[in-house]
Amino acid sequence: MTGNVSNTSRTAGVTDLTALATKLAALISEDDVFVAGGKRVISHGDDPPAMVAILREVDNTVLERTLEFGLDDVTVSISAAGRRLRGVVAIDSDMPGKDKIIGHILSQEEPDLLKATGAMLNDFCANAKRITVLSGPPQMLGSSAEKGLSVATLAEVWQVNMDARAAPPMERFLTANKDKMIGHLYMSGNDVIGSSGDTARLQEVWDTQIDMFRKRHKAAQPKLDGPVLVCLDAVLGGQTSVAVGSFGKESCLFSYLPIDLPDLISSWNAVTS
Amino acid sequence: MVVDDLDALQGKFEGIETVAFADLSTQMILVTNSNSNQRREALEMLCAEATVALGSADKPALGDTPSPAAFVATKNQLRIFLRAPGEPSDVLCCVCKPDVDVASFLSDAKPCLAKISSGT
Numbered sequence: 001m002t003g004n005v006s007n008t009s010r011t012a013g014v015t016d017l018t019a020l021a022t023k024l025a026a027l028i029s030e031d032d033v034f035v036a037g038g039k040r041v042i043s044h045g046d047d048p049p050a051m052v053a054i055l056r057e058v059d060n061t062v063l064e065r066t067l068e069f070g071l072d073d074v075t076v077s078i079s080a081a082g083r084r085l086r087g088v089v090a091i092d093s094d095m096p097g098k099d100k101i102i103g104h105i106l107s108q109e110e111p112d113l114l115k116a117t118g119a120m121l122n123d124f125c126a127n128a129k130r131i132t133v134l135s136g137p138p139q140m141l142g143s144s145a146e147k148g149l150s151v152a153t154l155a156e157v158w159q160v161n162m163d164a165r166a167a168p169p170m171e172r173f174l175t176a177n178k179d180k181m182i183g184h185l186y187m188s189g190n191d192v193i194g195s196s197g198d199t200a201r202l203q204e205v206w207d208t209q210i211d212m213f214r215k216r217h218k219a220a221q222p223k224l225d226g227p228v229l230v231c232l233d234a235v236l237g238g239q240t241s242v243a244v245g246s247f248g249k250e251s252c253l254f255s256y257l258p259i260d261l262p263d264l265i266s267s268w269n270a271v272t273s
Numbered sequence: 274m275v276v277d278d279l280d281a282l283q284g285k286f287e288g289i290e291t292v293a294f295a296d297l298s299t300q301m302i303l304v305t306n307s308n309s310n311q312r313r314e315a316l317e318m319l320c321a322e323a324t325v326a327l328g329s330a331d332k333p334a335l336g337d338t339p340s341p342a343a344f345v346a347t348k349n350q351l352r353i354f355l356r357a358p359g360e361p362s363d364v365l366c367c368v369c370k371p372d373v374d375v376a377s378f379l380s381d382a383k384p385c386l387a388k389i390s391s392g393t
Contacts, residue, residue, distance in 0.1 A: 209335050213325070216334075220321035221345075229346040230326060235336030242335050258342070262375040265346050269371045272348065 039070055039132035044270075047166035050125035055160060057133050058085045059151040066139050070132040071124040079141040079148070086148030088117060089139045095120065105142040106149045108157075114149070118158035129270075169227070170250040173271045177264055182240065184254035201236060202253050210244065210253070227272040229265065233258045247272060275389050279306040282385045286378050288370035294389055295320045297327070298362040311368065319366050323354040327364065342379075346371065355382055357390035365389075 033041040043053035050071070057067055057080075064081035066089060075092035078085055087105045091098045101117050108114065125131070155162050166172065174186055174194065183197030185206060192203075218224055231243040236255060245252045245268065256264060279292045283306040291309040293302045293316060302316045311319070326343035328334035334343070339361065345352040351371050357363035365386040369378070 205335055213335055216325045217322070220325045221318055223318075224347070226348050229344075231344040231346075232326065232328075232335055232340040233342040235328070235333060235338055235340045237337060241340075244335065261344065265344060265351065265375055266372075268346050269351075273371070 035132060037134065039068075039134045041130060042133050043128075043131035045125075045127075045129045045131070046172065049160075049164050049166065050128055050131050051121060051158065051160045052162055052164055053131050054121065054125070054133075055085075055151045055155060055162065058154075059083050061135070064138040066136045068134040068136060070130075070134070071128040072130060074124050074128075076121065076124060077139075079139060081138070082147060084148040084150050085154055086146065087141050088120075089141055091120070093124075095123075103141065105146040106154075107146075108149065108153070114157055118154070122158070168247075168250060169271045170245065170247045170252055173245070173268055174252055174254075176271070177267055180256060180260040180264060182255040182257070184252055187251040187253070189249055198255070202242070202255060205242060206253050213244070227268075229268045229272075231256075231261055231264065233261070275304045276307055278385055278389055279304060280308075282306075282381060283308075285381060286373060288373035289367060289378065290370070291319075291366075291368040292382075293319065293366045294386075295323060295364045295366050296362050297324055297329075297364050300324055302366065319352065319368065322352065323364050323366050327354055327356050330361075344375075351375070353378070353382070355379075355386050357386050359387075360390045363390040 035041060042057060043050045054069055058078070061067065061080040062083060064079065066077055067080050068075055068077045075090070076088065077090040078088050080086060085106055087103065088101050089103065091102060097116065098120070101113065101120055104110070104113050106114055106117060151162070154160070167175070170186065171194070174184055178196060181197060183199045183202055184195060185192055185199055185202050186194030187206070217230070227245070227247040229243060229245040231241065233241045235242055239257050241256050241258055241261070243254055243256060243264070275294055279294065283289045283292045291305055291311045293305040293309070295302045300320050302320050305311065305316065322345065323343070326334055326340065326345060328339040330339055333339055339356070341356050341358070343354040349371065351369045351373055353367040353369060355365040363386070365382060367382065
């Protein structure tokens with residue numbers, strides 16, 4: 001994300017120093033993750049929400065650039081300049097009707113184009129697990145007088161809440177796997193802040209066994225730190241199993257069947273990594 | 274040789290770092306795969322964790338009964354503990370990478386443990 005820093009500071013059009021300082025702070029973030037090809041990871045689907053992540057990138061782009069967004073295995077390239085989205089220059093997908101979107105400058109006077117572009121991005125964002133961006137030189141699109149639309153306008157028209165924050169990892173894990181759990185308790189400290197299914201036995205386990213189990217586990221693995229999920233097969237009678245997860249101050253206790261265990265562990269890793 | 278069975282199991286799957294056969298009654302790791310890089314202290318902790326997670330008849334970890342299989346997922350590792358069906362003290366302790374194919378690994382690890390435990 002370093003490429004735009006000098007561009008931003010050289011641009012006379014940016015007069016709001018607070019906004020500039022915010023942009024600079026974002027640009028020098030040490031948390032950026034890059035993947036093959038120099039692509040920067042900007043979202044893991046819902047962290048932050050994919051559409052929010054894409055519009056933030058547009059909002060961070062001052063000089064004209066082509067932003068190549070990778071949404072899992074689909075690539076959407078857009079032209080952005082002056083913190084505005086000018087239009088879509090390429091879609092690497094067989095989606096029908098893409099010719100009506102590619103190569104046109106976005107304008108409020110073209111509501112069908114605006115709506116179709118928003119729908120296209122929303123569709124690709126809906127199930128994408130990882131969103132990346134690669135900033136490249138501008139590609140020809142319309143005339144330089146055609147500015148496109150600001151992020152504020154796009155967010156309003158496409159109904160994107162730019163202040164939206166991802167739910168805590170524990171909540172995302174529980175929501176994503178609700179159908180694999182017989183019952184669950186979602187705890188903050190010792191307070192139940194969510195539950196589903198059959199929880200009577202889980203509550204009893206929480207009240208009478210969890211503290212001792214955690215003490216014994218910590219004694220066995222003193223270096224245990226960070227998010228942990230412990231799954232114990234077939235301990236509640238028959239095949240009914242129980243798992244306890246910890247992430248910061250939040251915990252969960254849920255019952256499951258062993259057949260669902262690989263998916264549950266995979267999901268836990270995805271949410272906590 | 275037990276070590277050959279452990280080596281074969283470890284070598285068959287990507288992301289399996291250590292496979293160890295332990296006796297919970299003495300809380301000792303008896304054998305590991307030959308290229309395990311776990312130090313003695315780490316192996317002792319692994320065995321202690323197996324004892325806690327799998328529980329015993331008089332002290333289930335959680336719930337009502339000892340567990341036949343326990344899994345501990347952390348950021349860097351997935352640790353898998355399997356108990357032999359016929360001999361509750363015989364346990365396989367496995368240290369894996371988080372993205373290991375759990376279902377496939379279990380389908381091989383369970384018969385491997387049964388073979389080692391029965392001495393066949």
